[in-house]
Amino acid sequence: MAGESYVAVVGSGEADAGQAWLAEEVGAALAEAGAVVVTGGLGGVMEAACRGAKSRRGRxxxxxxxxxxxxxxxxxxxxxxxxxxxxxxxxxxxxxDAVIAIGGGAGTLSEIAFALKTGTPVFGLGTWDTEGIVAATDAADAVARAIRHASSAVS
Structure with missing residues (x-):
């Protein structure tokens, strides 16, 4: 897995249907781009992103x-x-190498704060309106931006 892009997908463990749909789309698109999907591994946005990645044989x-x-x-x-x-x-x-934030509560905000503090770019979909988060228009936009950044980070 060395040399590959790793993109974190963060958000609520109790996502609503819209957030889960977005997360699944993000996970699938990340897998298609060859990125490893990193999550907290539990339910909600985390589970949906993993499910999307596995639907495209991602990791x-x-x-x-x-x-x-x-x-x-x-x-x-x-x-x-x-x-x-x-x-x-x-x-x-x-x-x-990059973070995609989808919705979320205080836990997601802490992940965003860690990312901003460490200089890891955050691309947001319906998440906190905080300086430093780059708002994406949809799942494809968030993934394209994250992959562009992640690819330059590992090359």
């Missing part, structure tokens, strides 16, 4: 908050049980 990496790898959703290829709780949000961001 998924999950950094879980707890101690049990079996807690990962069924679409995860590699699950890492960090035992760090919400602190794992920093690991998700630091593992990625």
């Amino acid at each position: 998924t990496l999950a950094l879980l908050p707890g101690d049990d790898r079996r807690a990962a959703n069924g679409w995860v290829d590699v699950a890492v049980a960090t035992g760090l709780g919400e602190l794992r949000n920093g690991l998700i961001v630091r593992s990625a």
